[in-house]
Amino acid sequence: MRIYRKEGDQVQLIAFPDEQIGKGDYFLIEDPSLSKGLLVQVIDLQYANIPGVLEDILRDVMTDGELTGEDSDPLNISSEVDALKDTRLALCKIRGTINQEGGLTPSTSWLPSRTASRIKPYRVGNLLVNGGKRPVKLGHTDGESLQVDASTLDGGLNIITGRKGTGKSHLAKLLLISMASYGAPCVVLDVNGEYVNLHKSKDGRQQSIRLTVLAPRSGLNFALSKLGLRTVSGVLAHALDLPATSSKVFTTIWRDLEARGGLSLPEMIKAVQGWNCHDSVREALVSRLQVLLESGLFSDETNSLTEEKIMRLVEDGGILVVNLKNQSQTVRRILVEIFLGELTKILSSNWLKAIFLFAEEAHLYLRETYWDDIVTRMRHIGLFTTFITNQPDTVQEGIYRQADNVFIFNFTNEHDLDTIGKVAKADRETINYLVRGIPTRRCLLLGNVVRDLPLMVDVEALDVRTMGETRLFFS
Ligand SMILES: Nc1ncnc2c1ncn2[C@@H]1O[C@H](COP(=O)(O)OP(=O)(O)O)[C@@H](O)[C@H]1O
Numbered sequence: 001m002r003i004y005r006k007e008g009d010q011v012q013l014i015a016f017p018d019e020q021i022g023k024g025d026y027f028l029i030e031d032p033s034l035s036k037g038l039l040v041q042v043i044d045l046q047y048a049n050i051p052g053v054l055e056d057i058l059r060d061v062m063t064d065g066e067l068t069g070e071d072s073d074p075l076n077i078s079s080e081v082d083a084l085k086d087t088r089l090a091l092c093k094i095r096g097t098i099n100q101e102g103g104l105t106p107s108t109s110w111l112p113s114r115t116a117s118r119i120k121p122y123r124v125g126n127l128l129v130n131g132g133k134r135p136v137k138l139g140h141t142d143g144e145s146l147q148v149d150a151s152t153l154d155g156g157l158n159i160i161t162g163r164k165g166t167g168k169s170h171l172a173k174l175l176l177i178s179m180a181s182y183g184a185p186c187v188v189l190d191v192n193g194e195y196v197n198l199h200k201s202k203d204g205r206q207q208s209i210r211l212t213v214l215a216p217r218s219g220l221n222f223a224l225s226k227l228g229l230r231t232v233s234g235v236l237a238h239a240l241d242l243p244a245t246s247s248k249v250f251t252t253i254w255r256d257l258e259a260r261g262g263l264s265l266p267e268m269i270k271a272v273q274g275w276n277c278h279d280s281v282r283e284a285l286v287s288r289l290q291v292l293l294e295s296g297l298f299s300d301e302t303n304s305l306t307e308e309k310i311m312r313l314v315e316d317g318g319i320l321v322v323n324l325k326n327q328s329q330t331v332r333r334i335l336v337e338i339f340l341g342e343l344t345k346i347l348s349s350n351w352l353k354a355i356f357l358f359a360e361e362a363h364l365y366l367r368e369t370y371w372d373d374i375v376t377r378m379r380h381i382g383l384f385t386t387f388i389t390n391q392p393d394t395v396q397e398g399i400y401r402q403a404d405n406v407f408i409f410n411f412t413n414e415h416d417l418d419t420i421g422k423v424a425k426a427d428r429e430t431i432n433y434l435v436r437g438i439p440t441r442r443c444l445l446l447g448n449v450v451r452d453l454p455l456m457v458d459v460e461a462l463d464v465r466t467m468g469e470t471r472l473f474f475s
């Protein structure tokens with residue numbers, strides 16, 4: 001391999017036909033006289049444009065099968081010309097400098113010698129705390145096992161995106177199980193009911209995972225008095241769009257009922273019906289309270305789910321799956337509003353240091369203002385979110401910029417690629433070239449988890465019952 005040219009943060013390498021090179025590969029351009037090396041990553045492979053090759057290819061085609069007789073090539077030039085035709089030009093991005101001790105620095109302001117440098121494949125995996133204190137085995141890169149450090153997934157915001165069926169949820173499950181195995185409290189908002197069997201292996205054995213699945217009419221009961229005014233009026237205002245004027249009346253009625261010790265939905269509805277207020281306010285309130293009553297999510301205090309119970313379920317590596325499958329939009333929004341309220345209570349009273357939230361297709365139930373809230377306020381109190389989506393444009397641009405780690409699976413749609421290209425963690429070119437045409441189950445890792453060195457990984461298989469596979473007639 002040879003250096004051909006350098007422009008800005010790009011280097012072009014010439015690779016001869018017998019040299020192994022692939023998109024996403026890392027190479028070290030080592031300059032022996034300076035005893036350091038330039039770390040570059042191949043983002044695209046092209047044919048080298050060598051003068052005369054086009055003419056030669058055309059001649060080959062035109063004379064194919066038309067001329068009889070022996071080829072006479074005493075100087076063996078044709079094999080050399082053939083080699084030239086197969087010579088590739090590798091577009092590479094400079095990622096940093098590897099110094100004599102093997103450490104990585106971001107410096108890219110020097111040029112290695114074109115004649116003296118040696119170019120060899122470089123294993124970036126070695127830089128990623130392979131087998132550190134809390135290793136997470138993500139999969140394979142070039143046949144070598146790739147481990148990352150669980151702490152790089154801590155304290156931040158992760159996004160997993162890609163086309164349907166490419167392995168996003170699978171990766172989310174892998175991260176979830178790994179984080180829980182290190183004691184991290186985890187909550188999953190599961191829209192497809194596909195996380196409910198993670199504690200069973202494929203052949204039905206029990207895994208060492210503490211998993212609780214809750215669903216409406218199956219463990220998800222809340223009592224108004226335990227939730228408190230703030231959460232309940234939040235549900236009414238945000239999940240059920242109660243106008244502000246009615247919200248004020250609701251607060252007054254709540255205080256009144258609370259003082260009399262009669263906080264329940266039926267009591268509340270009765271009180272609103274008899275309350276002296278404008279008809280429209282009364283109607284607005286009664287209709288919303290009726291929705292809450294019919295949702296089946298509210299009961300009396302005896303076995304209601306409280307923040308203490310939620311905390312018990314997730315502390316020391318417990319996984320709580322909130323199964324939102326087959327629920328209406330409204331019920332999903334009510335539940336998410338309640339859960340985010342409860343998790344905020346747990347975290348702001350310091351009962352737990354942090355909670356990891358895995359949110360599948362969050363645009364289906366997360367209200368507009370929560371996106372910012374999750375990446376700013378909630379992150380500071382310790383709610384660390386992983387968004388999983390196949391519609392990258394439903395995640396606001398600002399969220400991508402805040403993301404600490406982004407995992408990108410295959411995309412074919414130009415518009416989706418453009419959206420992802422705005423990720424601050426990598427340049428648009430890298431994402432565009434590398435993501436295009438990657439096979440399913442392989443993804444591009446960006447961010448802290450790979451020390452900002454974009455890396456392609458074939459995600460590890462899991463021995464758990466995943467479910468959620470698309471239901472098919474022909475199989
Ligand atoms: N790395 C992997 N190894 C083995 N099976 C996988 C892997 N990734 C995905 N799968 C399987 O492929 C199917 C689709 O994956 P899934 O994660 O549900 O896709 P997505 O969430 O992107 O739609 C599932 O049956 C899943 O179990």
Ligand SMILES: [Mg+2]
Binds near residue numbers: 168169170
């Ligand atoms: Mg999925």
